[in-house]
Amino acid sequence: MMKTNQDKPKYKNNFYQRNLLKKLIEEDRLEEECGVFGVFSPENIGTFSLAQFGMFALQHRGQEAAGISVLKEGNIRTVKSEGLVLDVFKQIEPVEDFQGNAVIGHTRYTTAGGMSKKNIQPLYAVNYYGKPHFSIVHNGQVIETDGLKEELINEGLPFLATSDTEVILRSIQRYAKEPLEVAIRKGMKPIRGAYSVLLLTDHSLAAFRDPHGIRPLCIGKLDEKTFVFSSETCALDAVGAEFIRDVEPGEIVVADNEGLHSYSLGQSGKSSICSFEYVYFARPDSNIQGTEIYNLRVRSGKKLYEQSPVEADVVIGVPDSGVPSAIGYSEASGIPFEPILVKNRYMSRSFIVPSQKLRERIVNLKLNPIAEKIKGRRVVILDDSIVRGTTSKILIKILKEAGAKEIHFRSASPPVVSPCHLGIDMPDKKDLIAANMTQKELTEYLGVDSLDFLSVESLIEILGSNSYCFGCFTGRYPVEKINKEPESYQKRIEY
Numbered sequence: 468m469m470k471t472n473q474d475k476p477k478y479k480n481n482f483y484q485r486n487l488l489k490k491l492i493e494e495d496r497l498e499e500e501c502g503v504f505g506v507f508s509p510e511n512i513g514t515f516s517l518a519q520f521g522m523f524a525l526q527h528r529g530q531e532a533a534g535i536s537v538l539k540e541g542n543i544r545t546v547k548s549e550g551l552v553l554d555v556f557k558q559i560e561p562v563e564d565f566q567g568n569a570v571i572g573h574t575r576y577t578t579a580g581g582m583s584k585k586n587i588q589p590l591y592a593v594n595y596y597g598k599p600h601f602s603i604v605h606n607g608q609v610i611e612t613d614g615l616k617e618e619l620i621n622e623g624l625p626f627l628a629t630s631d632t633e634v635i636l637r638s639i640q641r642y643a644k645e646p647l648e649v650a651i652r653k654g655m656k657p658i659r660g661a662y663s664v665l666l667l668t669d670h671s672l673a674a675f676r677d678p679h680g681i682r683p684l685c686i687g688k689l690d691e692k693t694f695v696f697s698s699e700t701c702a703l704d705a706v707g708a709e710f711i712r713d714v715e716p717g718e719i720v721v722a723d724n725e726g727l728h729s730y731s732l733g734q735s736g737k738s739s740i741c742s743f744e745y746v747y748f749a750r751p752d753s754n755i756q757g758t759e760i761y762n763l764r765v766r767s768g769k770k771l772y773e774q775s776p777v778e779a780d781v782v783i784g785v786p787d788s789g790v791p792s793a794i795g796y797s798e799a800s801g802i803p804f805e806p807i808l809v810k811n812r813y814m815s816r817s818f819i820v821p822s823q824k825l826r827e828r829i830v831n832l833k834l835n836p837i838a839e840k841i842k843g844r845r846v847v848i849l850d851d852s853i854v855r856g857t858t859s860k861i862l863i864k865i866l867k868e869a870g871a872k873e874i875h876f877r878s879a880s881p882p883v884v885s886p887c888h889l890g891i892d893m894p895d896k897k898d899l900i901a902a903n904m905t906q907k908e909l910t911e912y913l914g915v916d917s918l919d920f921l922s923v924e925s926l927i928e929i930l931g932s933n934s935y936c937f938g939c940f941t942g943r944y945p946v947e948k949i950n951k952e953p954e955s956y957q958k959r960i961e962y
């Protein structure tokens with residue numbers, strides 16, 4: 468059969484193709500911005516395997532690119548490329564060159580600076596006037612850095628990439644002759660926003676977190692001298708490390724041959740970790756700042772039933788992150804939970820760019836109900852959030868086509884009404900459906916019999932305090948993105 472132009476793959480660049488496809492498939496999902504992982508030991512350990520295992524556990528936090536920097540015999544070697552963690556590790560040869568005594572690694576999803584290969588982390592800085600050299604990985608997004616970047620360029624610091632992470636790197640590099648914690652403290656002083664960073668030097672590994680602790684970062688140990696740092700505890704489990712504690716907001720922790728040392732970043736701020744980590748981004752087997760993610764998601768489902776009970780025959784969850792809340796809703800209501808929405812886990816690895824016609828089938832291809840279990844039944848469906856509403860609408864259509872008698876939609880997070888500038892890739896406000904429709908309008912638009920969102924008050928109740936960022940639900944952020952005047956960065960909110 469003759470091929471039409473529409474059928475031909477339009478772009479030759481695989482990286483672009485993959486990202487375009489990802490946008491098509493994931494267009495109604497929020498994307499985590501990155502995962503960081505690191506290990507330091509005074510002795511030579513299996514850094515290659517440890518990094519591979521740890522980063523594999525953090526793959527959900529970024530699938531565009533990955534990379535590692537290994538410290539071996541005082542030298543830092545870096546490998547990074549587009550693709551998944553295992554794609555990158557397959558390129559490393561000989562493996563022995565990457566069996567050192569310390570490593571940092573990164574799984575990437577782009578938020579600031581664009582998709583350029585130059586922005587793949589770790590980023591490396593050579594300090595010409597003497598050691599230490601630096602290699603850095605960053606989870607988060609810093610804001611209002613334009614003035615600082617210009618200053619650094621004027622001072623002769625080289626900018627090789629376009630990401631906010633390089634601004635952090637060069638700002639610290641400016642003070643490279645000082646003790647590491649002093650260089651970090653001084654370098655981070657003019658920078659605001661969300662950052663959980665690992666910085667590898669020729670003889671140490673530093674972990675530090677912004678004063679609000681917006682993105683997570685924890686510490687574990689493999690033995691008394693070998694320390695592990697990770698965005699989430701699931702990576703500690705993957706390498707067999709014991710959890711010690713979280714890096715505190717505004718804390719610098721340095722691991723070197725003498726052990727762990729804690730310093731202050733010298734900036735104050737109200738602890739405000741991202742509440743969306745709990746309802747959606749983090750893996751359900753992680754524990755963040757003392758909260759078991761799975762249990763919290765079950766509680767969100769129970770709370771949703773308390774908020775808006777309904778009579779129904781079956782509860783289903785949108786895999787994966789909607790499932791624990793569906794189980795919670797089921798436990799609270801007594802309505803049976805059934806895993807009858809099936810997810811195809813291989814979508815993004817299986818296709819080149821589809822034609823426009825097939826685009827509409829993507830949701831169906833990714834999530835397919837077991838029709839005979841849906842037919843004639845009153846269904847409660849739980850998802851982690853509603854962003855643009857496009858996926859939810861198609862999913863409702865699929866359930867109707869499968870014969871659902873009634874559909875009651877419950878979102879395990881509050882309405883997303885304001886974009887995030889603190890490290891989560893989110894559509895503009897005009898594309899956030901809950902920012903542009905009332906709940907009644909949205910109920911009609913989705914075509915459901917009832918709709919409800921977990922309220923911000925309920926979310927605060929199940930989290931146990933208001934020391935979190937709820938910015939995308941309230942429009943109020945721990946660090947406002949308002950103007951470029953340094954003093955105004957200090958504006959904070961009280962819940």
Ligand code: SF4
Pocket residue numbers: 681740741742743744886887888889890891936937938939940944
């Ligand atoms: S605005 Fe939303 S997604 Fe961004 S840090 Fe705050 S809670 Fe998390």
